Amino acid sequence: MRIALVSDAWTPQVNGVVRTLTTTLARLAARGHDVTTIVPSDFRTLPCPGYGEIRLALAPGRAVARRLGEAMPDAVHIATEGPLGWAARRWCLSQGLPFTTSFHTRFADYLAVRTHLPAELFWTTLDRFHRPAARVFVATPTLEKELAGRGYARLHRWGRGVDLSSFTPAGERHPEIAAMAGPVLLHVGRVAPEKNIEAFLALDVPGTKVVVGDGPARAGLEQRYPQARFLGALHGPPLAAAYRSADVLVFPSRTDTFGLVMAEALASGTPVAAYPVAGPVDVVTDAAIGALDEDLAAAVTRALACDRAACAAAGRLFDWERCTDQFLAGLSPVMAERLAA
Structure with a gap:
């Protein structure tokens, strides 16, 4: 399968979103899938205010459209709600192509903490971003229930894994x-x-x-x-x-x-x-x-x-192979929708 993975969060950032995406990319490649990544390092960037280590792509719309057009993906997964995510969403909608998104981060709550404004002011933008997605991937039952309460109808569970070869009780201590x-x-x-x-x-x-x-x-x-x-x-x-x-x-x-x-x-x-x-x-x-x-x-x-x-x-129950199975299962309805079009 040809998959386009679009994310504003990528290396050298160090966080759970980046670890999830890079590990999933490696597992997909190992299974023979052709994955095109569209990430900040492909573009001119500016530092995110307050987070210098996070780089935001500068006016990426045309370049994202070109990259997606050249990749001719069978499925487009948009992992984040940043400049690259919005550009990929816009291209998919303009082409009439279904796409999936992930709800990784509570940006509304983060911004509320930083600005001291009500979180609901920011939720409106997040809801608008995810509303057209064929599937919205969520990591936990609690988040799934919360988003369903906000009117999200097409939710898909995509769990998280751990590198069980590294994170074990046995081994050297710090x-x-x-x-x-x-x-x-x-x-x-x-x-x-x-x-x-x-x-x-x-x-x-x-x-x-x-x-x-x-x-x-x-x-x-x-x-x-x-x-x-x-x-x-x-x-x-x-x-x-x-x-x-x-x-x-x-x-x-x-x-x-x-x-x-x-x-x-x-x-x-x-x-x-x-x-x-x-x-x-x-x-x-x-x-x-x-x-x-x-x-x-x-x-x-x-x-x-x-x-x-x-x-x-x-x-040990947090297994990346099972999580990769879940990721691919979430793309299946998108493939079916494209074939039926």
């Missing part, structure tokens, strides 16, 4: 984290306001708080919480070692649609503490592998008593 006074409470992810990391750092709980990741809020948080350890972004074996060296992964975000780091932590044998909100409620489904509580400190305390073997077993 030497710096292993030397810290326990319990070690770890946060992994972009260090940005919408991740609500301050709720983690302000907890009055024993142990050492560790933040792995980088982003625009890092300098301010380091200044306000000098007792916490900020290790910057980690990848590959060092990241896997960090997970397995921690006693609990603390996930304080209230705005994520999934939270891939929770699945990675579980696969590494590390329990999760989080709020009982969308994302965590779909990942931490058993009290044996983590704790969800509006009192995050109480969640941390309960998570410390969780069974690491049960965590690892739960983490």
Whole structure:
């Protein structure tokens, strides 16, 4: 199958969306599918305000149309609602071609956090973007229910996976984290306001708080919480070692649609503490592998008593092959619609 994958989120960005898309691309290629990517590195870009590491394509409309026309894809999947996503959507509609989209990120909630304006002001744009899609891919039952309540009618479940060859309980520990006074409470992810990391750092709980990741809020948080350890972004074996060296992964975000780091932590044998909100409620489904509580400190305390073997077993259920099957299944109705046209 010839597939066009359009995304405003791509390397060198480091986040769950990019990991999901790049892993899916590799799995599709391994199965013999021909995938054309349309990503920011193909265009002139400007830094996203407040996120210098995120590059936005500058006036990409004509170039996107040309690339899609040349690729002659059997299916077009638009992963993000940025300049490239809107350009691809516009081309598909102009050609009368069905396309699929993904709802990866709660941009409405993110913007509400940053602007202090009601999230509903931004939801209108997201709804408009996804409304013409033949299928809207969602990662969890909770998000599917929420979007259905907003009138989304053509939803398709596309789960998330973990690199189970890297994220395992067995393996080297992170030497710096292993030397810290326990319990070690770890946060992994972009260090940005919408991740609500301050709720983690302000907890009055024993142990050492560790933040792995980088982003625009890092300098301010380091200044306000000098007792916490900020290790910057980690990848590959060092990241896997960090997970397995921690006693609990603390996930304080209230705005994520999934939270891939929770699945990675579980696969590494590390329990999760989080709020009982969308994302965590779909990942931490058993009290044996983590704790969800509006009192995050109480969640941390309960998570410390969780069974690491049960965590690892739960983490192994996040299989990328199954997720790739789901991705392709979501494209099938699009193929059928094109053949019937």
